[in-house]
Amino acid sequence: MVNKNGKSNTNDWMNRRNMLQMGGMGTVALLAGCLGGDGNGDNGNGGNGGNGNGRDEDGKVFIEGMGANTSTLDIHGEPRVPNSIAHSSLHDTLFTVNLELEPHPHLVDDFDRDEDATQYDFYLREDVTFHDGNPLVAESVVGTYERMLDISPEAYLLGPVENIEAVDEYHVRMEYNDPFPLLTRNLTSPYAAILSMDAVEEAGDGYGQDIAVGTGPFKFERWDRDERIVFTKNEDYTWGPDFLENTGPSHLDEIHFRYIPESSTLTNELTVGNVDGTTYVPTNDADAIADHENTSLERLDFPHADYLALNVTRPPTDDVNVRRAISHAINRQAVVDAAMDGEAYPILNFVPPLSVNALDESEVEEHAHPYDPDRARELLEEAGWTNSSEGEVRTQDGEDLSIYFTAFSITQYARVGEVTQAMLSSVGFDVNLEVLEAGTLYDTLEASEHNVTTMAWSRSKFALDLLEPTLSPDNLATEGGTNYSIWDNSEFAGYLQTARSSPEESDRQQAMYDAQRLILEEVPVVPIMGYTKHYGYKNEVNLGDWFEHDWWPEQHLHHRLQVDL
Amino acid sequence: MIQYIIRRLLIMIPVLLGVTIVISSLVYIAPGNPARIALGQGANPEAVLALERQMGLDQPPHIRYIEWLVNAAQGDLGTSVQSGRDVSALIIERLPATLELAAVAMVITLLLALPLGVVSAVNQYSWLDNTSMLFAIFWLSMPSFWLGLMLIYLFAVYWGIFPVSGRDGVLLSLTWWSFVLLPAIATGTRRAGLLTRLMRSSMLEVLNKEYIRTARGKGIGSRKVIMTHSVKNAMIPVVTLIGLQIPLIFSGTVIIEEVFSWPGMGRLLVSAVQQRDYPVVQGTVLVYSVIVLFSNLAVDIAYSYIDPRVSYD
Numbered sequence: 001m002v003n004k005n006g007k008s009n010t011n012d013w014m015n016r017r018n019m020l021q022m023g024g025m026g027t028v029a030l031l032a033g034c035l036g037g038d039g040n041g042d043n044g045n046g047g048n049g050g051n052g053n054g055r056d057e058d059g060k061v062f063i064e065g066m067g068a069n070t071s072t073l074d075i076h077g078e079p080r081v082p083n084s085i086a087h088s089s090l091h092d093t094l095f096t097v098n099l100e101l102e103p104h105p106h107l108v109d110d111f112d113r114d115e116d117a118t119q120y121d122f123y124l125r126e127d128v129t130f131h132d133g134n135p136l137v138a139e140s141v142v143g144t145y146e147r148m149l150d151i152s153p154e155a156y157l158l159g160p161v162e163n164i165e166a167v168d169e170y171h172v173r174m175e176y177n178d179p180f181p182l183l184t185r186n187l188t189s190p191y192a193a194i195l196s197m198d199a200v201e202e203a204g205d206g207y208g209q210d211i212a213v214g215t216g217p218f219k220f221e222r223w224d225r226d227e228r229i230v231f232t233k234n235e236d237y238t239w240g241p242d243f244l245e246n247t248g249p250s251h252l253d254e255i256h257f258r259y260i261p262e263s264s265t266l267t268n269e270l271t272v273g274n275v276d277g278t279t280y281v282p283t284n285d286a287d288a289i290a291d292h293e294n295t296s297l298e299r300l301d302f303p304h305a306d307y308l309a310l311n312v313t314r315p316p317t318d319d320v321n322v323r324r325a326i327s328h329a330i331n332r333q334a335v336v337d338a339a340m341d342g343e344a345y346p347i348l349n350f351v352p353p354l355s356v357n358a359l360d361e362s363e364v365e366e367h368a369h370p371y372d373p374d375r376a377r378e379l380l381e382e383a384g385w386t387n388s389s390e391g392e393v394r395t396q397d398g399e400d401l402s403i404y405f406t407a408f409s410i411t412q413y414a415r416v417g418e419v420t421q422a423m424l425s426s427v428g429f430d431v432n433l434e435v436l437e438a439g440t441l442y443d444t445l446e447a448s449e450h451n452v453t454t455m456a457w458s459r460s461k462f463a464l465d466l467l468e469p470t471l472s473p474d475n476l477a478t479e480g481g482t483n484y485s486i487w488d489n490s491e492f493a494g495y496l497q498t499a500r501s502s503p504e505e506s507d508r509q510q511a512m513y514d515a516q517r518l519i520l521e522e523v524p525v526v527p528i529m530g531y532t533k534h535y536g537y538k539n540e541v542n543l544g545d546w547f548e549h550d551w552w553p554e555q556h557l558h559h560r561l562q563v564d565l
Numbered sequence: 566m567i568q569y570i571i572r573r574l575l576i577m578i579p580v581l582l583g584v585t586i587v588i589s590s591l592v593y594i595a596p597g598n599p600a601r602i603a604l605g606q607g608a609n610p611e612a613v614l615a616l617e618r619q620m621g622l623d624q625p626p627h628i629r630y631i632e633w634l635v636n637a638a639q640g641d642l643g644t645s646v647q648s649g650r651d652v653s654a655l656i657i658e659r660l661p662a663t664l665e666l667a668a669v670a671m672v673i674t675l676l677l678a679l680p681l682g683v684v685s686a687v688n689q690y691s692w693l694d695n696t697s698m699l700f701a702i703f704w705l706s707m708p709s710f711w712l713g714l715m716l717i718y719l720f721a722v723y724w725g726i727f728p729v730s731g732r733d734g735v736l737l738s739l740t741w742w743s744f745v746l747l748p749a750i751a752t753g754t755r756r757a758g759l760l761t762r763l764m765r766s767s768m769l770e771v772l773n774k775e776y777i778r779t780a781r782g783k784g785i786g787s788r789k790v791i792m793t794h795s796v797k798n799a800m801i802p803v804v805t806l807i808g809l810q811i812p813l814i815f816s817g818t819v820i821i822e823e824v825f826s827w828p829g830m831g832r833l834l835v836s837a838v839q840q841r842d843y844p845v846v847q848g849t850v851l852v853y854s855v856i857v858l859f860s861n862l863a864v865d866i867a868y869s870y871i872d873p874r875v876s877y878d
Contacts, residue, residue: 071648072647072648077649206649208649209648209650224828225659226658226832227826258731260731261826262730262825262826265717265729265824265825265826268717268718268721268722269729269730274729437597439597439602440597442597442602443596443597443598480601
């Protein structure tokens, strides 16, 4: 055979015939592979074969559906919800939250606190061991908290601690120069759990990726990246919270946290039975899951606040009457229906009524700014913004009443923005709404370019945990903080200081009430709604007394010890 | 041929350099602070500053790029901001899954498009031709995301034939096929639409050539005329398009991996972009670029075997 250049390629071993023959043999090999056995047996691809869902047919395997990926099992790493859902099953905290929503000793047998709340003595249980066999001792606590102070974004939970020491094998002392009465409450956080320092030292920078060791009812087995994380039962676990029916060991042999990013796919996996339970229920699928013959849904109105942050430094939202008018213009129930498919509840006070130290509802009703578009228009008139007909943009000295409104690109935030934009327009605002991706949005907020932004704060179970990060003068967004109202109010700062440091519970409570009254008066934020939390699960799953705890979505409080299959 | 391959390999270097410059520039100028995003909304400013220093964000972008490039040339693609793991390890874990999905998607594309194109051309204007073209336009117009969700609903939820999502089973086992088939169909059918139409028009052009008329006149059977004399010649432009489809197949897997929870590089890239995990974005795009360049080289080499007139010597 001669090519167009006159060269012979008869002797060229890579000729077409050989290539076609090789291709044909490869195809035959491919088909032979197809006719081979299926994938039963350990294949390292996320399970034990069988039905391909990772279930070990010989044991009780609970599969938790996760709509967001876990990035680390290190409790001192990134404080994201999917991380804490996973790592909270591996660890215990010194204190947990009981059914009365009070701090309750867990790894601690007993504790003392001096009158000034400047010294704490914790006496540890002596029957607790880590997954690596090491006993829980005072040095474990000291080492964990020192590491927390060094690298954890949640180090503030320990407060302005001056000294942490192991007084003896099971006795830990923490000392403060100034009163810090909130310590026991803060130590209920999953980010304040106790680690095996031997495991941390052994793993080095890789801790939380291939090794994670705690004292929890489950041990870390393996992590199939982007597929699932597998935990196995800790057979030695008997120190679960004593207000639970089962204090350990778990009824389950394994838990798999299976990552399914697409929400409709996750819903389908739940209804066909490949996922046993999930907290990642899309609001528009909630009814479908509740009504499905294979599944059930539990709902809970939860203290998780969704609100508008109003920039008090930028005209026209620097005028308190304009801010009050914004609050009066918003029909919160309509926002709940449009943005959350009804799966939320309207709130008038920034601290949701279900939060600890929330202002009494009767007082809120008296001082809040509920939906009243006529009152909104009156306030704008009083502030000098006028128009000649309803719906027309108001003006003052030739300038339009324009506001720059930013919203997260996440669906529910974008919908809140779109719905409230229309409501504000109806009372005379010219609203320039921009739906922005997170990185761009934060840059805009830090530059104080916004008038209004949608925002939510998940840590609203205690009033102080909501008010301090969102409105403290020490947390201004322009200085990298999360006070997106840029509200620098010294009176408010004083209330926060009292709530944080007064040794008397009654004084702290009163300070929180005063802070909320000030917010209702000055309106740096417009509360919109509190979220409804969901848990969708298969009918065959027995969840025991899980839902008796008012904070059951906080899975670290019960470790799924009640769950059985 | 060897010289041609070496030349093509050398040309890849400036191409890859250009790709890394473009993607690094886009990543560095994208708004959003990676340290802030990594630590979350409630992070205190000191923690954010410390992580910025650790990530090298206090250095100018061109310095960061040069450092990354020097390390990448030595096989070190850096460390993920989000997980703290080596980027190379993250990619190696996920690369097989993406290659599997892309390969099966390409096979489906070819198995659908080539026979359909030939049948359409041979039976021009018949009901076969019209139906094939209708399918081709249908597949071309179908958003792959929606197709994926519909396939899940029909075949996994309603009929229960296939699993809903995930990846399991030994490679090429029945279990594996049950997991890969639906996402591969969702990825591959869109590409098949375009290829079908090209195969048809290419076949029609060849079937109208004089040598085909001569072959028929000599009494050569219709089957041989089509398979021996027509298809191979019609494949020449089609092979070119196949080469262009390869990057589109890979970009298609990004969305499909999300829908089907297929643990490939696409999901890694999406997550990295959202979290501003620069090293992972740079490393993943670099690997995708290498795959595409090598795939196109393979297609060009295959070209020389389909058309004996083509020589790279």
